[in-house]
Structures are given as structure tokens and as C-alpha cells.
Amino acid sequence: MTVDLKKILSIVIPIYNSSKSIERCLLSIKQQNVNKNKIEIIAVDDGSTDDSLEIIKKCKNIKVYHQENKGVGAARNFGIEKAKGKYIWFVDSDDEILPGSITDSWLKKLELSNIDMFLFGTEGRRNGKNFNIVNDREQLLVRGDFSKSLVDVFSKNILNPLWNKIYLRKTIVDNSIRFNGFKVGEDACFNYKVISNSELIQVSTDIKYIYYFDSVTSVKHNYDSGHMKDASERMILMENMFNQLGIPLKNILYEKEVVDILFGAERNIFNRYNGNVSFREYRELLKNNDIFMRYRSRVTSFRSKKNLVSKSIWLSFIVIKISNKYNK
Template sequence: MVQFTPVKKRISIVIPMYNAENYIEQCLASILYQPLIKNDYEVIIINDGSKDGSLIKATEISKEHENITVFTQENKGVSAARNKGIDLANGKYIWFIDADDYIISDTANHLLTFAEKHDLDILQFNKIRTESRALNKAATKHIDISKIEIFNGKEYASKVDLNDSCCTNLYKKEFVMSTKIRFIEGKVMEDMTFNAELFPLAEKITHFPIDTYRYVINPNSIWTSKESKAFRKSIVDFIFMAKKFSDIIEDYKINNIGTDIINLKQQEMLFNVSKRLLTSDFKIIEINAIINDLSRNNLYPLTPYKGKYFLKKLELFLFNRKLLFITAALMYRLLKRPIDYFIIRRHQRNREKLIKKTIVKFD
């Protein structure tokens, strides 16, 4: 029989922290300024072996707020930190927030109250990806709560969504503990498999349409880093998770859960593999071996893209024709410098437009 820690708080906010000395103060401030009664919530910071001043900053802030607790472990990765947070949490609900992100003002209590009122196992909400640290107002206006429909997990996973991120969900702790599902440690994309396994098991789940979470694009994360070791690891982990999704898809079929959404998520993973392989430092012989391995696992070729984006359609067309893709990868390696310069310049221009547009829209 599963033993549960006695519930003492309405919610536990779990923050995995690694080398976030420049961000942790804002992250905590965005939580502390929420209109929540101090005794109703706790903040659990898991310092994952930070090598900068993160631990010092977090500890100093915790001394001023008795509902903030800092735990330290050797570097094991974000999944291990979140798993530890699950075990330590004393709240009825758990909310994972990354140390370099933040939440907007006056939304946490609305989410929590709605989840409590309907006794939800999972409550999903929205995020905005941004490079700005000043988007403190919600774009969502005039939410008609009476029109929010409550689903069971199978129906939600089949027809509505499988959230990519664990940071835009409230999870009932008792529910998570009862499933024994945890984050896969040492891999990226751990959020997607966690949610894909967890969502169908929920008795009550829904989406609250407010953009509460600010996912800040961090140039030092494994998602954006071009450093060779991190970039190669992201490709290997994408492939690992795509294979894991194949197992989950089979479970969905056995349990009569629709697979359209999860199939699409798996295709998105593999599309990211193709994009990253093209610009990686993998040798051509290694790329050939990777594609052959995907083929043996029924993950290649990908479903043809039918959307409106020409470049995505072209990339998938190339990837699905191994000889053409390997030729394109070889050409990229020969012309890497001018191509990278063009891509970086285009990204900088798009980023400047996005920041300007976003600030005008939300501030």
C-alpha cells in the first residue's frame, strides 16, 4: 500500500535549480508576490549541484521566508530534482517551475481554487515563450469559467492535448503518488513522457485558458546550446524518447485510448531529430546508422507534412529520402560557415521583431 505524506499545504511549488544565480531571485519574487496566504503554500528548491552563486542566493532568500526550503544534491539532472520534489512535497497539489522562468501576477490562486473546487487530478494552463523578463500581465481576458469542461484522462489524451511541459500543469500529489509514475532521469523531453503516461490515468482533468507561465528562452540550455556534447546528447535523447513513445502508443491502443495526438507528438520529436542531425557534427556514417536504426524501429520515414510551411515540408522531404538527406548533410558541412551566418542573422532579426511585438502586446 502506498504511504502518503500528510497534506499540510494547499500547494507545493517545486523548483529544480542549476546555475541559475541570475534568474532565481526573479523566479521566487514572481511566486512570493502571488496573493496566496503564506501558510497555504511551500516552495521547495532542489539545488542540483550548482557551481555558481545560486545556492547562496536561494539560501539568503529562504532565511526571510519560512515557507521556502532549499535542499542540495549532487548534479543528477532536472528529472532527478523533480522526482525528489515530488517525494518532499506536503501540498495537495504540486507545481513545477524552472529556476530561470517566472509566473505572472495574480493567477496562482485562481488556478488553485479552480482545481480544488472540482477536485481535479491535473489542471493544465498556458505559457508564453519569450526572451523578455518583463511580461507580467496575462494576455487572456474575460474567462468564462462556467464553460470550462471537465474530462476524464482517456478522453483528454485522445481528443484535447498532451502537454509538452510539466511546468504548465498542477498535479494532485495523491494522484501522482498512486500511479508511481516518475520523470525519466538523465534525458531531455522527460516532461512529454511523464504527461503522456500520467494524463490518461486522471479521473478529472481540464485546461484553464490563462497564460500564467513565462518560459524564458535560455541560450545556455540544452535546447538552444550549439556546444557539441550537449547538441549530440539532445539528438540521442530525442531518439530514446521517440522509442519510449512507441511503447506508450501501444499501451494507448490496448486501453482504447485514441492515438492521433500522441502520434503527432512522436512525429514532432523525430522532426527535431532530422533538423538537428542536419546541422550536427555527427559523421555521415553515424547519420546513416541513426536513420537505419530509426527504420528498424518503425520510426522512419516520417509522415509527410501537409501544413503551409515550405521549409518544414522541404526538410521532411529530404529526411524521408536518406540519400538526399545525407547529401544535404554533407553539403552543409562543406558550407557551414556561410550557412550558419545566414541562419544566425535571420534568427537575430526574428528575435528582435518577436521581443518588440511581445512587449507591445502584453505590456
């Protein structure tokens, strides 16, 4: 794989049945007031069954690729192989890049830098309401200081997603970092690997991305027989990252991830039975899952209601049952 010195930023967009949003997404990129020769847009259609592919083929100055349905991670991996830019930005097909986010001066900064990861803010949109997830100050994190600063930075922003980060392509390629095909958590695994191999992370107070929380795919509502196995492997990667960087596992990021996988496992049981599961069945399935019980014992604080609920099988049963009732 070679770098095109003219291309500074490759924007990789995996697409699957995105006909209702892809034009809006692409328009948000094409309307950026910037020298378009410095960026490339790579759209990878992952076997869409609607007219997504036909829509993106009509758009000019976009590199369009099609593959049989293999999943969003495989589409992004394909995009990595095709990308020529110095940096890669993974954009979801139902989101947008905020106007004015890509400028010639910003691209010049990217061109001259060798920072492994840029972390910026996001404008979230949910149920018609907007809110910002933003870093409180500009700072350059150096690997030797990750143990002092990384947890604090990502406790204010979000660690696991891709869309609030831009990646140095060389870091990805040189370390053979790819998406692993997990149904849930492959973005997190990708980030853990990138951070483990990073020397510099630039934290920016800029807000560059619009994320539509209402558009989350239905994966979380489908039963996944490999959920706990994937979750365990994800946690091992996170533990490896913290160990490499000299960060104790007893920290807010690790605990939050543990609580999230516990809730994911509990919700997965409801998905398996389409919500029709008794408390007795629910409790026995959880107690007989060695991985679940091992991670449940690692929640040692009650800093949030979610932590408290995760420690009580009865409470989690009630909370998820009520949540399912009002989200049908």
C-alpha cells in the same frame, strides 16, 4: 509520504547554475497575494557550481535542499518526495509565475477538487516579443471522453511541457510516476504517464505562467549517443497512452512528436561533428539507423513545412546547416 492538510500547493523548483534568474523566479512566487501558509516552495539545488545555492538559502520561507548533480529529473523526483501539498506545480528556475495567478479562491478550488491535472495558458517570451498560448474555452475532460477531446485540446495548447500544468499529488504517488532521466523528453514521458492514469483534466482559459523560450538549456546543442533509443522509448509511452484511451495513432499530436524526434536525430548528427559533416556521411548515418527509418515512414501527411522537410534527408541537411550557421 504524507499530505499536510494545511498545504494545498507545492511549488517544486529544480535549480542548476541559475544565479542570474532564480531571484526573479522566486520573487514572482512570493509576490502572489495569497495566504502563504497554504503553499510551500521547494527549491532543489542539483549541484550548482555558481552561487545559486547561496542565493536561495538567503530567501525566507523556502524549503531548500541540495544534492550532487544528478540531472533535472532527479531534482524533481526529490521534490516529489518532499512535497506535502495536495497539488504539485513544477516551475523552471528561469521562468516566472504571472502576477495574480495564485489566489485564495483558486487554492480553495484546488482544495475541494480531485482533478488529476489542471491545464492552463502560458505567456511565452522570445527575442523580446510576447505571445500567448491559451486554451480557447473552459472544459472538464472526463476519461471516457478523452478519445474525443484530448487531441483537440493539446493541439491548441502544448502536451509535453510541465509548466502549463498542475498535478494531483495522489495521482503521481499512487501510480509511482517519476522522471526517467532522459536528456530530452523526460517531461513528455511524465505527462504521458499522468494522463494515462487520469480520470479528470480541467482545461482553463487562465494564463498563469511566463516561459522564457530564450532561456532553453544547451542540451539540444550537445551530442547525445542515446538520442534515438530514448526517443523510441518516449514514443512507446505515447503510443501506450493513446491505445489505453482509445485514440487512433493517426492524429496530429502523434505525427508532430514523430517529426520532432526525426529533427532531433538529424540535429544530433550535426552536434556529433560540431557541424562539420558532409551530406554523404549524414545520409548514411540516418539510413543505417533502423529506429530513425522506422519512424520516418510514419510521417504520412504534409500538413506543415516541417513534415515536408522531415521526409527529405537532403532538405533536412540544408535546413539544419543553415539554422546552425545563423544560431552560432
